[in-house]
Amino acid sequence: MLSIENLTFAYQEKTILKGINLSIIQGKQVALIGESGAGKSTLLSLIHGNLLPQKGEILWNSEKILDPKKKLVAAHDNIKYLTQEFNVMPYTSVSENIKAPLSRMYPKKNQKISRQLLEVVGLEDYADTKVNRLSGGQKQRVALAKVLAKTPDLLLLDEPFSHIDVHQRNQLRRNLFAYLKQKGITCLFATHDPDDFLSFGDDCLVLRAGEIIDYRPMQQVYHSPKTKYTASLLGEMNIINGKMLQLEAYLHNEEFVVYPHEISVTSEASLKAKIHSAYFKGNHYLIEAFLANKKVYFTHSSALPEQTISSIKIEVDLAKRKLN
Numbered sequence: 529m530l531s532i533e534n535l536t537f538a539y540q541e542k543t544i545l546k547g548i549n550l551s552i553i554q555g556k557q558v559a560l561i562g563e564s565g566a567g568k569s570t571l572l573s574l575i576h577g578n579l580l581p582q583k584g585e586i587l588w589n590s591e592k593i594l595d596p597k598k599k600l601v602a603a604h605d606n607i608k609y610l611t612q613e614f615n616v617m618p619y620t621s622v623s624e625n626i627k628a629p630l631s632r633m634y635p636k637k638n639q640k641i642s643r644q645l646l647e648v649v650g651l652e653d654y655a656d657t658k659v660n661r662l663s664g665g666q667k668q669r670v671a672l673a674k675v676l677a678k679t680p681d682l683l684l685l686d687e688p689f690s691h692i693d694v695h696q697r698n699q700l701r702r703n704l705f706a707y708l709k710q711k712g713i714t715c716l717f718a719t720h721d722p723d724d725f726l727s728f729g730d731d732c733l734v735l736r737a738g739e740i741i742d743y744r745p746m747q748q749v750y751h752s753p754k755t756k757y758t759a760s761l762l763g764e765m766n767i768i769n770g771k772m773l774q775l776e777a778y779l780h781n782e783e784f785v786v787y788p789h790e791i792s793v794t795s796e797a798s799l800k801a802k803i804h805s806a807y808f809k810g811n812h813y814l815i816e817a818f819l820a821n822k823k824v825y826f827t828h829s830s831a832l833p834e835q836t837i838s839s840i841k842i843e844v845d846l847a848k849r850k851l852n
């Protein structure tokens with residue numbers, strides 16, 4: 529288990545993380561989300577032992593993560609960190625890179641590990657290719673396989689799929705997170721991509737200006753985000769107020785999060801909206817409309833023409849969507 533107690537960290541006089549308390553139980557996959565500059569990479573670096581906190585403690589299975597000044601190599605051997613600048617050996621083959629962290633005493637076992645990880649990261653056909661001949665995305669996959677070679681207990685990932693194209697990204701994250709689950713590897717991963725965290729985060733940790741503002745199971749965070757800030761990180765959404773919903777005047781300032789797929793056009797409804805644009809999204813359209821002069825987005829099976837319609841319905845329990 530990872531435990532963080534009252535962690536505070538500053539670069540010179542600028543405080544980046546403030547009083548962080550956190551525990552992650554073994555085997556959980558935790559998504560770390562927050563706007564750019566919120567402190568995600570700094571938190572991962574501290575857990576890895578690359579930075580020294582001004583206050584507080586980080587414990588892995590009750591053992592303190594050591595002060596980087598007191599040892600040559602940061603972090604426990606069983607905690608691995610894949611940073612945004614991945615660490616690969618360019619003039620060595622992909623499989624040699626993957627095997628580099630392993631003891632040379634067991635070549636057969638190492639070969640087996642390398643083959644298995646090549647499959648996880650989808651580089652089976654590149655085992656003997658020198659890394660400097662690979663694309664950025666392929667190098668990122670080699671780096672990922674390398675941090676998994678010596679099965680870590682805790683894996684820290686910082687935007688692990690940032691250089692990988694959408695098609696390969698889907699397969700890679702399915703393979704990777706299934707592998708982590710199978711091996712019981714705890715994972716804390718920082719990402720901005722809802723496709724990463726919605727499907728693969730058991731829990732969601734929301735960081736804002738160096739503070740944890742939410743930490744709950746992923747689906748709870750999605751279905752009832754507590755703040756506008758959190759909602760804005762979860763993908764396309766609407767902030768709808770009581771006035772737009774034609775609620776009683778005294779409820780006009782109440783605000784709710786409504787996702788685009790929760791607004792529909794149906795003959796049983798009576799909310800009025802002015803359709804403005806329709807964006808083709810493949811299997812649906814994203815409609816841009818005005819509800820009481822405020823922009824809203826909703827999904828629809830076809831492109832709606834510019835017109836005013838009186839058949840908009842919000843299909844979600846707004847009590848669960850009220851923002852603080």
Ligand SMILES: Nc1ncnc2c1ncn2[C@@H]1O[C@H](COP(=O)(O)OP(=O)(O)OP(=O)(O)O)[C@@H](O)[C@H]1O
Pocket residue numbers: 539544562563564565566567568569570571
């Ligand atoms: N070496 C450094 N010296 C001084 N300030 C730094 C240093 N590294 C980061 N910072 C500052 O710390 C804050 C947090 O940065 P951090 O990289 O942890 O954010 P992040 O949430 O990971 O952002 P992103 O999503 O853009 O990667 C930022 O304001 C950044 O400018």
